[in-house]
Amino acid sequence: MNKLSxxxxxxxxxxxxxxxxxxxxxxxxxxxxFFVIVVSLFPLGVGPEADMLRxxxxxxxxxxxxxxxxxxxxRMFSADYLDGTLEQMMLVPQSLSVLVLAKILAHxxxxxxxxxxxxxxxxxxxxxxxQALWVLIAALLxxxxxxxxxxxxxxxxxxxxxxGGALVSLLVLPLCIPVLIFGAGAVEAVVSGTSVGSHxxxxxxxxxxxxVFTPWVTALALRISME
Amino acid sequence: MVPWFAWSAAILFVVGLYIGFFVAPTDIQQxxxxxxxxxxxPASILSMFIYLVMAGYAALGLIFNTRLSSMMxxxxxxxGALLAFLSLWTGALWGKxxxxxxxxxxxxxxxxxILLFLYLGFIALHASIDDPRRADRASALLAIIGSVxxxxxxxxxxxxxxxxxxxxxxxxxxxxxxxxxxxxxxxxLAVWLYAIAVSLLRVRSIILERxxxxxxxxxLAEVTR
Numbered sequence: 001m002n003k004l005s006x007x008x009x010x011x012x013x014x015x016x017x018x019x020x021x022x023x024x025x026x027x028x029x030x031x032x033x034f035f036v037i038v039v040s041l042f043p044l045g046v047g048p049e050a051d052m053l054r055x056x057x058x059x060x061x062x063x064x065x066x067x068x069x070x071x072x073x074x075r076m077f078s079a080d081y082l083d084g085t086l087e088q089m090m091l092v093p094q095s096l097s098v099l100v101l102a103k104i105l106a107h108x109x110x111x112x113x114x115x116x117x118x119x120x121x122x123x124x125x126x127x128x129x130x131q132a133l134w135v136l137i138a139a140l141l142x143x144x145x146x147x148x149x150x151x152x153x154x155x156x157x158x159x160x161x162x163x164g165g166a167l168v169s170l171l172v173l174p175l176c177i178p179v180l181i182f183g184a185g186a187v188e189a190v191v192s193g194t195s196v197g198s199h200x201x202x203x204x205x206x207x208x209x210x211x212v213f214t215p216w217v218t219a220l221a222l223r224i225s226m227e
Numbered sequence: 228m229v230p231w232f233a234w235s236a237a238i239l240f241v242v243g244l245y246i247g248f249f250v251a252p253t254d255i256q257q258x259x260x261x262x263x264x265x266x267x268x269p270a271s272i273l274s275m276f277i278y279l280v281m282a283g284y285a286a287l288g289l290i291f292n293t294r295l296s297s298m299m300x301x302x303x304x305x306x307g308a309l310l311a312f313l314s315l316w317t318g319a320l321w322g323k324x325x326x327x328x329x330x331x332x333x334x335x336x337x338x339x340x341i342l343l344f345l346y347l348g349f350i351a352l353h354a355s356i357d358d359p360r361r362a363d364r365a366s367a368l369l370a371i372i373g374s375v376x377x378x379x380x381x382x383x384x385x386x387x388x389x390x391x392x393x394x395x396x397x398x399x400x401x402x403x404x405x406x407x408x409x410x411x412x413x414x415x416l417a418v419w420l421y422a423i424a425v426s427l428l429r430v431r432s433i434i435l436e437r438x439x440x441x442x443x444x445x446x447l448a449e450v451t452r
Binding site: 153157158161162163167170171173174175177217220221224225227 | 337341344345347348351352355356360361364365368369372373376
């Protein structure tokens with residue numbers, strides 16, 4: 001059999017993961033609905049005063065996106081780990097980092113991208129202005145892949161452990177705090193009129209750094225967890 | 228070795244606190260409340276330093292596969308976490324009279340809080356994996372990833388406009404009164420020695436726990452008695 005190129009391997013694994021996710025559509029939708037419910041809980045908790053909600057909105061949407069990402073992390077490697085596919089994947093001649101990158105991208109497409117699409121609708125719930133909604137989409141578009149990537153490291157470290165989602169969240173959320181700060185900061189900057197570019201460029205920088213380091217670190221973590 | 232460290236730590240604690248509370252003069256701007264600096268500054272510096280030492284031991288354990296390095300890393304973690312917590316707590320106690328607030332979300336306080344979470348995450352991950360080798364290596368990876376936070380804490384007062392004051396002691400000299408300096412350095416040394424003493428005691432227990440099936444353990448005086 002011919003050896004697959006990097007692109008070939010990437011598309012193969014992404015295609016497989018997407019097909020598997022489509023067979024379990026409920027898992028995907030539950031995360032999305034969790035996102036919507038969490039965002040809707042905040043106005044019920046703090047009261048419907050429009051000014052306060054408008055100020056809170058970027059932070060609330062971002063925190064909910066973070067929590068929804070944490071929820072979906074368990075799905076990234078556990079199914080393959082349980083049926084033995086992960087072990088086989090670790091034996092391929094190509095680098096494990098490529099495979100891991102493909103899995104992270106597929107996971108983002110299935111859990112991060114729906115959040116990005118849903119977010120402006122939820123922003124309208126908080127009466128955010130149109131400009132802020134665009135920046136929210138852009139920031140989430142840059143930020144959710146970073147969350148998936150950092151989450152992949154956590155998921156790989158906690159492969160097969162009891163302790164559930166709480167342990168992964170405890171490990172991953174402190175590392176995701178910069179993404180939260182710059183992401184929510186970008187939307188607040190556009191609302192208050194200051195420069196948005198700085199926050200978005202820092203998010204972009206974090207994305208590039210995560211793209212470079214996390215597949216390799218996740219592969220390392222998988223090898224540690226699978227020995 | 229432990230008694231040497233423990234006694235030195237105890238003596239230096241007494242000396243340092245004496246200097247801090249009685250000898251050092253009253254600060255012009257902050258009157259008496261500044262004296263909490265003698266606990267806050269050493270705790271903060273040591274919490275960062277211990278994290279780096281812990282990550283270093285963890286890296287050694289990961290690279291060279293030595294068991295003792297990982298045990299030292301696990302032994303350092305609770306002390307580091309305690310010091311990080313103390314740093315935040317004493318900082319809050321200092322902040323209330325100085326800034327009027329128990330807590331502000333500025334860069335240095337937030338990154339020190341993240342450091343506390345990283346310590347707790349390290350301890351939690353190690354505790355939740357049953358196989359000791361896998362636990363050591365997984366938490367080592369986590370410690371190394373988290374060590375990027377320490378330079379952020381250290382440089383946060385330079386990079387951002389923060390409420391927390393900047394560095395008073397630089398390589399070029401300091402504007403602090405001599406007695407204050409002496410008190411602070413003494414306390415720093417005291418906390419450092421305490422951390423070493425406690426970590427050595429802790430690693431002793433970890434070794435005994437892990438090696439409980441070995442022959443040398445069953446031959447120990449404490450066990451055979």
